[in-house]
Amino acid sequence: DTAVSQTPKYLVTQMGNDKSIKCEQNLGHDTMYWYKQDSKKFLKIMFSYNNKELIINETVPNRFSPKSPDKAHLNLHINSLELGDSAVYFCASSPWTGWGAYGYTFGSGTRLTVV
Amino acid sequence: AQTVTQSQPEMSVQEAETVTLSCTYDTSESDYYLFWYKQPPSRQMILVIRQEAYKQQNATENRFSVNFQKAAKSFSLKISDSQLGDAAMYFCAYRSGGAQKLVFGQGTRLTINP
Numbered sequence: 001d002t003a004v005s006q007t008p009k010y011l012v013t014q015m016g017n018d019k020s021i022k023c024e025q026n027l028g029h030d031t032m033y034w035y036k037q038d039s040k041k042f043l044k045i046m047f048s049y050n051n052k053e054l055i056i057n058e059t060v061p062n063r064f065s066p067k068s069p070d071k072a073h074l075n076l077h078i079n080s081l082e083l084g085d086s087a088v089y090f091c092a093s094s095p096w097t098g099w100g101a102y103g104y105t106f107g108s109g110t111r112l113t114v115v
Numbered sequence: 116a117q118t119v120t121q122s123q124p125e126m127s128v129q130e131a132e133t134v135t136l137s138c139t140y141d142t143s144e145s146d147y148y149l150f151w152y153k154q155p156p157s158r159q160m161i162l163v164i165r166q167e168a169y170k171q172q173n174a175t176e177n178r179f180s181v182n183f184q185k186a187a188k189s190f191s192l193k194i195s196d197s198q199l200g201d202a203a204m205y206f207c208a209y210r211s212g213g214a215q216k217l218v219f220g221q222g223t224r225l226t227i228n229p
Binding site (some may be wrong): 023031033040041042043044046048052055056088090092094096101102104105106108109111 | 119150152154156158159160161162165166167194204208215216217218219221222
C-alpha cells in the first residue's frame with residue numbers, strides 16, 4: 001500500500017501544453033510539498049500546503065499552480081510548458097510539527113519531459 | 116538563508132569497506148534537524164538517518180552512522196560494510212526547528228565496486 005503516490009510517473013509533452021501531476025498520501029500527514037529535481041539532481045522546494053492552506057511558495061513562475069482539495073491530496077498544474085520545465089517533480093508529505101526530527105516521505109517522482 | 120554543501124560530487128568504495136560522505140551546512144540557528152536521504156536508480160527518495168541538533172550522541176541505523184560536529188557545522192555519513200545495494204545518490208538535508216522546509220545539498224553519487 002503506497003504511502004505517497006504520484007501520477008503519472010512519466011510525462012512527455014510538447015511545449016505550450018498544459019499538464020497536471022497528481023499526488024495522494026495515506027499517512028494521515030497534514031503537510032504536503034512539491035519539489036523539483038533538475039538535471040543536475042538538485043532538489044528545490046516549490047510549494048507546501050498544510051491542511052489545504054498554502055504555507056510555502058518559493059520563487060516559481062506563476063505558470064505553476066498547486067491545488068490541495070483536502071489534506072491528503074496535492075496536485076500541480078503547469079500551464080504553457082517550456083523546455084526548461086523538464087525535470088523530475090517529487091511530491092512529499094510530513095506531519096505538521098516543526099519540533100521533531102520528522103523527515104519527509106516522498107513519492108516516486110514524475111519525470112516530465114517537454115519537447 | 117540556510118545552505119547545505121556536499122563537496123564530493125562522486126565517491127567510490129570497494130564492497131565490504133567503509134566510506135564517509137561529507138556534508139557541511141550554514142545556519143545561525145540553534146534548533147534544527149539534519150537528515151541523509153538515499154536516491155537509488157529507481158529515483159525513490161529514502162530516509163537513511165536523522166539527527167537532532169540538541170542531541171550530542173551521534174545517530175546510528177545499522178550500518179549507517181553519522182559524525183555530527185555542531186560547532187564545525189559538519190554532518191558526515193559513514194557507511195560500514197558497503198553493499199552493492201548502497202550504490203545511489205546521497206543527499207544531506209537541513210530543516211530549521213519549527214519550520215517545514217527541507218533544504219538539500221547537491222548530492223554525492225556513491226559507487227560500490229564488487
